[in-house]
Amino acid sequence: MQEKAEKHLIPISTKITNNIVLKSMREGLSILTPLIMIISLFILIGNFPIPGWTSFWTSILGDRLIEIISASFIGIFNFIGLLVCVVIAYTYGNNRGLKGIVPSLVGLISFLILVPMTNQIGAKVSTVYFGPNGIFIGLMVGIISIELYRFSLNKKWSIKLPDSIPPAVADSLTELLPFGVVILLFTATKVILALTGFQSVHNLIFIFIQMPLKSLGDSLISAVLYNFLASFLWIFGINGPTVTNSFWSPILFSLTQDNLSAFQIGAKIPHIYTQQFIDIFTTYGGGGSTLSLLLIVVLKGQSQRLKNLGKLALVPGIFGINEPVVFGIPVIFNLRIAIPFVIVPVVNTIISGLVFSWHWIPFPTGVMLPWTTPPLISGWLSTGSWLGAVLQLFEILIGMLIYYPFVKSLDKQYIIEENNLMDQQ
Numbered sequence: 001m002q003e004k005a006e007k008h009l010i011p012i013s014t015k016i017t018n019n020i021v022l023k024s025m026r027e028g029l030s031i032l033t034p035l036i037m038i039i040s041l042f043i044l045i046g047n048f049p050i051p052g053w054t055s056f057w058t059s060i061l062g063d064r065l066i067e068i069i070s071a072s073f074i075g076i077f078n079f080i081g082l083l084v085c086v087v088i089a090y091t092y093g094n095n096r097g098l099k100g101i102v103p104s105l106v107g108l109i110s111f112l113i114l115v116p117m118t119n120q121i122g123a124k125v126s127t128v129y130f131g132p133n134g135i136f137i138g139l140m141v142g143i144i145s146i147e148l149y150r151f152s153l154n155k156k157w158s159i160k161l162p163d164s165i166p167p168a169v170a171d172s173l174t175e176l177l178p179f180g181v182v183i184l185l186f187t188a189t190k191v192i193l194a195l196t197g198f199q200s201v202h203n204l205i206f207i208f209i210q211m212p213l214k215s216l217g218d219s220l221i222s223a224v225l226y227n228f229l230a231s232f233l234w235i236f237g238i239n240g241p242t243v244t245n246s247f248w249s250p251i252l253f254s255l256t257q258d259n260l261s262a263f264q265i266g267a268k269i270p271h272i273y274t275q276q277f278i279d280i281f282t283t284y285g286g287g288g289s290t291l292s293l294l295l296i297v298v299l300k301g302q303s304q305r306l307k308n309l310g311k312l313a314l315v316p317g318i319f320g321i322n323e324p325v326v327f328g329i330p331v332i333f334n335l336r337i338a339i340p341f342v343i344v345p346v347v348n349t350i351i352s353g354l355v356f357s358w359h360w361i362p363f364p365t366g367v368m369l370p371w372t373t374p375p376l377i378s379g380w381l382s383t384g385s386w387l388g389a390v391l392q393l394f395e396i397l398i399g400m401l402i403y404y405p406f407v408k409s410l411d412k413q414y415i416i417e418e419n420n421l422m423d424q425q
Contacts, residue, residue, distance in 0.1 A: 021143055022246040024092035029253055031087045039076055040367040043264060044381060080257055081134020085111040088142030096150050103146050106182055110145035113186045116200040129202055132257040136210040137202055139250055145182055152181040217251035220353040223273045227345040231288050234331060235338045260366030269363040272356045276364035280378045281352040284396050286322025288341035289348055292399025296407045303414035319372040336410045344399040351395055361387045
């Protein structure tokens with residue numbers, strides 16, 4: 001079984017994780033994550049889920065100051081699509097061998113060219129094209145613009161200049177050609193689409209790409225498939241989330257920003273299945289929801305191996321670090337643990353999906369908490385309701401019930417091995 005997995009699954013996962021486009025998207029979005037997380041925490045502080053919190057600070061700072069601070073954060077997220085384009089252009093250009101700030105500038109200029117004017121006479125531009133609705137176009141423009149720039153750069157097209165022109169000046173003028181090609185092609189694209197029924201590339205991508213992908217991603221089936229694959233691949237020694245995030249990360253990122261934008265202005269939260277749903281309400285203690293496993297180990301483990309593992313791994317597990325469990329039991333190619341390792345996150349996903357869809361708990365707000373935030377606290381802060389913490393506690397207990405017979409079986413095996421070792425001594 002191990003040989004078959006190494007022969008078939010590992011090469012496939014390697015190709016996916018090393019795909020330069022998917023890799024660039026993962027890297028680009030990871031660059032933005034700390035920025036979004038910090039701003040999210042400030043937004044959470046301004047909307048802390050405690051009765052009277054907002055009115056307390058308003059009474060101290062005044063309505064005007066609160067409005068200015070709130071508008072500052074809203075302004076940042078109104079340009080999240082543009083930021084996505086800039087960082088994706090940078091990471092893709094870097095992975096293609098283009099260093100420095102030039103790739104980011106190419107992506108920025110290309111994005112701005114495509115933005116439609118809402119009023120041709122006044123030349124007004126709406127920020128709706130720069131915000132969450134511009135994330136998908138930011139991803140695509142970031143990749144396509146750099147590929148066009150790189151293609152024209154590699155062609156080494158040059159401008160014939162008199163010999164009297166200094167070489168340094170001639171070289172700089174020659175490097176303008178790739179910029180010119182990109183600008184020309186994106187301008188032509190904008191003009192052609194403006195003459196059609198689509199009016200703009202934003203409408204085209206929104207209709208044929210963004211809405212279908214977000215509809216597929218914002219579903220229970222999608223979330224179940226994500227967690228099943230992420231856990232299943234770990235059994236074969238493959239970092240499952242790295243593979244699944246290659247496909248789901250842009251979709252979940254966009255859904256999350258929709259929720260966060262709505263939360264900022266006090267509007268209705270639109271989506272259930274965001275990155276927060278996956279991170280906070282489906283896996284506790286890391287992949288496989290191993291916090292439930294660890295609690296069984298600590299409470300019921302009899303073998304010295306499991307006791308020592310529990311002492312070592314429980315505290316890190318509470319904060320989402322489960323490498324001691326994955327490699328200490330181990331999970332890889334261990335069928336006794338592999339079954340619940342896959343089942344528990346899927347069960348958690350189904351339970352959470354149903355509970356949120358029945359509106360028993362408010363939807364995740366899109367606030368990105370540090371990934372080390374412990375359960376119960378994260379459930380409360382991510383939904384603004386103590387019921388989020390209750391759901392987490394319930395699922396951790398359900399996970400313990402599922403893990404229990406498998407852990408007991410493994411514990412008996414370890415006790416036999418330890419006894420045999422003592423007899424040999």
